[in-house]
Amino acid sequence: MQLLMGNKNYSSWSLRAWLVLQKSGLSFSEVLLDLSDFAAFKQQILAYSAMGTVPCLIDDELCIGDSLAIAEYIAEIKPSVWPQDKKIRALARSVSAEMHSGFHHIRKTMPMNIRQQRQIELTTQCQIQIDRVQSIWQSCFDLKAKKNIQGGWLFGDFSVADAMFSPIVLRFNTYGIKVSPCCALYMKKVMQDEDVQRWCEAAKIEPSYMPQADVGVLR
Numbered sequence: 001m002q003l004l005m006g007n008k009n010y011s012s013w014s015l016r017a018w019l020v021l022q023k024s025g026l027s028f029s030e031v032l033l034d035l036s037d038f039a040a041f042k043q044q045i046l047a048y049s050a051m052g053t054v055p056c057l058i059d060d061e062l063c064i065g066d067s068l069a070i071a072e073y074i075a076e077i078k079p080s081v082w083p084q085d086k087k088i089r090a091l092a093r094s095v096s097a098e099m100h101s102g103f104h105h106i107r108k109t110m111p112m113n114i115r116q117q118r119q120i121e122l123t124t125q126c127q128i129q130i131d132r133v134q135s136i137w138q139s140c141f142d143l144k145a146k147k148n149i150q151g152g153w154l155f156g157d158f159s160v161a162d163a164m165f166s167p168i169v170l171r172f173n174t175y176g177i178k179v180s181p182c183c184a185l186y187m188k189k190v191m192q193d194e195d196v197q198r199w200c201e202a203a204k205i206e207p208s209y210m211p212q213a214d215v216g217v218l219r
Protein backbone atom coordinates (compact mmCIF):
# COMPACT_ATOMS: atom_id res chain seq x y z
CA MET A 1 0.00 0.00 0.00
CA GLN A 2 1.05 3.59 -0.65
CA LEU A 3 -0.12 6.56 1.39
CA LEU A 4 -0.05 9.86 -0.48
CA MET A 5 0.40 12.62 2.06
CA GLY A 6 0.94 16.36 2.37
CA ASN A 7 3.69 18.11 4.32
CA LYS A 8 4.13 16.65 7.79
CA ASN A 9 4.31 20.11 9.36
CA TYR A 10 1.00 21.23 7.91
CA SER A 11 -1.19 18.36 6.72
CA SER A 12 -3.39 17.40 9.64
CA TRP A 13 -5.59 15.06 7.58
CA SER A 14 -2.50 13.20 6.39
CA LEU A 15 -1.35 12.70 9.98
CA ARG A 16 -4.68 11.10 10.88
CA ALA A 17 -4.50 8.46 8.14
CA TRP A 18 -0.77 7.89 8.64
CA LEU A 19 -1.19 7.29 12.39
CA VAL A 20 -3.95 4.71 11.89
CA LEU A 21 -1.82 2.90 9.29
CA GLN A 22 1.26 3.10 11.48
CA LYS A 23 -0.57 1.71 14.53
CA SER A 24 -2.25 -1.02 12.44
CA GLY A 25 1.16 -2.61 11.81
CA LEU A 26 0.39 -2.92 8.08
CA SER A 27 3.28 -2.23 5.79
CA PHE A 28 3.00 0.83 3.58
CA SER A 29 5.19 3.34 1.83
CA GLU A 30 4.87 7.12 2.07
CA VAL A 31 4.58 9.43 -0.92
CA LEU A 32 5.04 13.03 0.16
CA LEU A 33 3.47 15.77 -1.93
CA ASP A 34 4.37 19.40 -1.27
CA LEU A 35 1.29 21.54 -0.59
CA SER A 36 3.36 24.74 -0.68
CA ASP A 37 3.46 24.62 -4.49
CA PHE A 38 -0.28 24.28 -4.85
CA ALA A 39 -0.47 24.08 -8.66
CA ALA A 40 2.17 21.33 -8.79
CA PHE A 41 0.50 19.56 -5.86
CA LYS A 42 -2.87 19.55 -7.62
CA GLN A 43 -1.34 18.18 -10.80
CA GLN A 44 0.40 15.39 -8.87
CA ILE A 45 -2.56 14.35 -6.70
CA LEU A 46 -5.05 14.48 -9.57
CA ALA A 47 -2.90 11.96 -11.43
CA TYR A 48 -3.87 9.49 -8.66
CA SER A 49 -7.19 10.71 -7.31
CA ALA A 50 -10.02 12.74 -8.79
CA MET A 51 -10.80 13.91 -5.24
CA GLY A 52 -7.63 15.99 -5.46
CA THR A 53 -6.82 15.98 -1.75
CA VAL A 54 -4.45 14.18 0.59
CA PRO A 55 -4.39 11.76 2.27
CA CYS A 56 -5.07 9.16 -0.37
CA LEU A 57 -4.42 5.44 0.06
CA ILE A 58 -3.47 3.31 -2.93
CA ASP A 59 -3.90 -0.46 -2.61
CA ASP A 60 -3.33 -2.09 -6.01
CA GLU A 61 -6.08 -0.72 -8.26
CA LEU A 62 -7.95 0.81 -5.31
CA CYS A 63 -7.60 4.54 -4.55
CA ILE A 64 -9.25 5.75 -1.33
CA GLY A 65 -9.46 9.46 -0.61
CA ASP A 66 -10.54 10.92 2.76
CA SER A 67 -8.93 10.16 6.10
CA LEU A 68 -11.98 8.53 7.68
CA ALA A 69 -12.63 6.28 4.68
CA ILE A 70 -8.96 5.26 4.79
CA ALA A 71 -9.28 4.50 8.51
CA GLU A 72 -12.36 2.35 7.83
CA TYR A 73 -10.53 0.47 5.07
CA ILE A 74 -7.64 -0.23 7.43
CA ALA A 75 -10.18 -1.38 10.04
CA GLU A 76 -11.53 -3.93 7.53
CA ILE A 77 -8.06 -5.50 7.52
CA LYS A 78 -7.13 -4.76 11.15
CA PRO A 79 -10.33 -4.43 13.22
CA SER A 80 -8.26 -3.66 16.34
CA VAL A 81 -7.94 -0.01 15.23
CA TRP A 82 -11.45 0.44 16.67
CA PRO A 83 -12.48 -0.62 20.22
CA GLN A 84 -13.67 -4.24 20.38
CA ASP A 85 -16.87 -3.59 22.34
CA LYS A 86 -19.74 -2.74 19.97
CA LYS A 87 -21.15 0.11 22.06
CA ILE A 88 -17.77 1.63 22.85
CA ARG A 89 -16.87 1.31 19.17
CA ALA A 90 -20.02 3.28 18.33
CA LEU A 91 -18.94 6.05 20.71
CA ALA A 92 -15.44 6.07 19.22
CA ARG A 93 -16.99 6.37 15.76
CA SER A 94 -19.27 9.16 16.97
CA VAL A 95 -16.45 11.34 18.33
CA SER A 96 -14.33 10.58 15.26
CA ALA A 97 -17.17 11.64 12.95
CA GLU A 98 -17.73 14.81 14.99
CA MET A 99 -14.05 15.66 14.61
CA HIS A 100 -14.04 14.80 10.93
CA SER A 101 -17.05 16.91 10.04
CA GLY A 102 -16.74 19.79 12.48
CA PHE A 103 -14.44 22.12 14.40
CA HIS A 104 -14.10 24.50 11.45
CA HIS A 105 -13.19 27.45 13.67
CA ILE A 106 -10.29 25.58 15.25
CA ARG A 107 -9.08 24.47 11.83
CA LYS A 108 -9.32 27.95 10.37
CA THR A 109 -7.92 29.92 13.31
CA MET A 110 -5.26 27.45 14.40
CA PRO A 111 -3.61 25.78 11.39
CA MET A 112 -1.39 22.81 12.21
CA ASN A 113 2.17 24.14 12.39
CA ILE A 114 4.17 21.62 14.40
CA ARG A 115 7.57 23.29 14.32
CA GLN A 116 6.38 26.57 15.80
CA GLN A 117 5.12 27.87 19.14
CA ARG A 118 2.68 30.67 18.43
CA GLN A 119 0.17 32.84 20.23
CA ILE A 120 -3.18 33.92 18.78
CA GLU A 121 -6.26 35.87 19.89
CA LEU A 122 -8.92 33.22 20.42
CA THR A 123 -12.34 34.08 19.03
CA THR A 124 -15.41 33.14 21.08
CA GLN A 125 -16.37 30.56 18.46
CA CYS A 126 -12.92 29.01 18.61
CA GLN A 127 -13.01 28.88 22.42
CA ILE A 128 -16.43 27.18 22.27
CA GLN A 129 -14.93 24.49 20.02
CA ILE A 130 -11.86 24.12 22.25
CA ASP A 131 -14.25 23.60 25.19
CA ARG A 132 -16.20 21.02 23.15
CA VAL A 133 -12.99 19.09 22.41
CA GLN A 134 -12.22 19.04 26.12
CA SER A 135 -15.72 17.87 26.96
CA ILE A 136 -15.44 15.03 24.40
CA TRP A 137 -12.13 13.96 25.89
CA GLN A 138 -13.55 14.20 29.43
CA SER A 139 -16.52 11.99 28.44
CA CYS A 140 -14.00 9.39 27.27
CA PHE A 141 -12.06 9.59 30.53
CA ASP A 142 -15.33 9.23 32.51
CA LEU A 143 -16.37 6.21 30.42
CA LYS A 144 -13.00 4.54 31.02
CA ALA A 145 -13.30 5.15 34.76
CA LYS A 146 -16.89 3.81 34.83
CA LYS A 147 -16.03 0.69 32.83
CA ASN A 148 -12.62 0.23 34.43
CA ILE A 149 -10.88 0.43 31.05
CA GLN A 150 -7.09 0.67 31.28
CA GLY A 151 -4.83 2.63 28.92
CA GLY A 152 -4.06 6.28 28.30
CA TRP A 153 -5.74 6.66 24.90
CA LEU A 154 -9.29 8.01 24.61
CA PHE A 155 -10.88 4.55 24.74
CA GLY A 156 -8.04 2.73 26.53
CA ASP A 157 -5.97 1.25 23.70
CA PHE A 158 -5.13 3.40 20.68
CA SER A 159 -8.05 3.77 18.27
CA VAL A 160 -9.00 5.77 15.20
CA ALA A 161 -10.49 8.35 17.60
CA ASP A 162 -6.98 9.18 18.86
CA ALA A 163 -5.73 9.56 15.30
CA MET A 164 -8.61 11.93 14.55
CA PHE A 165 -7.76 14.09 17.57
CA SER A 166 -3.95 13.95 17.29
CA PRO A 167 -3.69 17.11 15.11
CA ILE A 168 -5.87 18.93 17.66
CA VAL A 169 -3.38 17.98 20.37
CA LEU A 170 -0.54 19.30 18.21
CA ARG A 171 -2.46 22.54 17.55
CA PHE A 172 -3.18 23.02 21.28
CA ASN A 173 0.56 22.55 21.83
CA THR A 174 1.56 25.04 19.11
CA TYR A 175 -0.83 27.75 20.36
CA GLY A 176 -0.33 27.09 24.09
CA ILE A 177 -4.02 26.37 24.72
CA LYS A 178 -4.86 25.99 28.41
CA VAL A 179 -6.61 22.70 29.17
CA SER A 180 -7.80 20.80 32.24
CA PRO A 181 -5.29 18.56 34.08
CA CYS A 182 -6.94 15.38 32.67
CA CYS A 183 -6.80 16.78 29.13
CA ALA A 184 -3.17 17.83 29.69
CA LEU A 185 -2.39 14.23 30.65
CA TYR A 186 -4.00 12.97 27.45
CA MET A 187 -2.08 15.55 25.42
CA LYS A 188 1.14 14.31 27.02
CA LYS A 189 0.24 10.73 26.05
CA VAL A 190 -0.21 11.79 22.40
CA MET A 191 2.86 14.06 22.29
CA GLN A 192 5.06 11.35 23.81
CA ASP A 193 3.85 8.59 21.51
CA GLU A 194 6.80 7.31 19.50
CA ASP A 195 4.98 7.48 16.16
CA VAL A 196 3.72 11.02 16.80
CA GLN A 197 7.26 11.99 17.82
CA ARG A 198 8.67 10.49 14.63
CA TRP A 199 6.12 12.47 12.59
CA CYS A 200 7.00 15.70 14.46
CA GLU A 201 10.75 15.19 14.01
CA ALA A 202 10.22 14.80 10.27
CA ALA A 203 7.96 17.89 10.24
CA LYS A 204 10.67 19.96 11.89
CA ILE A 205 13.24 19.28 9.18
CA GLU A 206 10.96 19.63 6.16
CA PRO A 207 12.36 22.34 3.89
CA SER A 208 9.10 23.70 2.50
CA TYR A 209 7.35 26.61 4.11
CA MET A 210 3.75 27.88 4.01
CA PRO A 211 3.62 31.46 5.38
CA GLN A 212 -0.18 31.36 5.55
CA ALA A 213 0.15 28.91 8.48
CA ASP A 214 2.15 31.44 10.50
CA VAL A 215 -0.86 32.96 12.23
CA GLY A 216 -0.59 35.20 15.31
CA VAL A 217 2.86 35.87 16.75
CA LEU A 218 5.76 33.72 17.91
CA ARG A 219 5.79 33.06 21.64
Ligand SMILES: N[C@@H](CCC(=O)N[C@@H](CS)C(=O)NCC(=O)O)C(=O)O
Binds near residue numbers: 006012013052053
Ligand atom coordinates in the same frame (compact mmCIF):
# COMPACT_ATOMS: atom_id res chain seq x y z
N1 LIG B 1 -12.05 15.37 4.32
C1 LIG B 1 -10.72 15.15 3.80
C2 LIG B 1 -9.95 16.46 3.83
C3 LIG B 1 -8.63 16.36 3.11
C4 LIG B 1 -7.98 17.71 2.91
O1 LIG B 1 -8.64 18.76 2.88
N2 LIG B 1 -6.64 17.69 2.75
C5 LIG B 1 -5.89 18.90 2.44
C6 LIG B 1 -4.47 18.80 2.98
S1 LIG B 1 -4.44 18.63 4.75
C7 LIG B 1 -5.78 19.04 0.96
O2 LIG B 1 -5.52 18.08 0.26
N3 LIG B 1 -5.98 20.25 0.46
C8 LIG B 1 -5.88 20.52 -0.94
C9 LIG B 1 -7.16 21.04 -1.50
O3 LIG B 1 -8.12 21.27 -0.74
O4 LIG B 1 -7.22 21.23 -2.71
C10 LIG B 1 -10.05 14.03 4.61
O5 LIG B 1 -10.57 13.70 5.68
O6 LIG B 1 -9.06 13.45 4.16
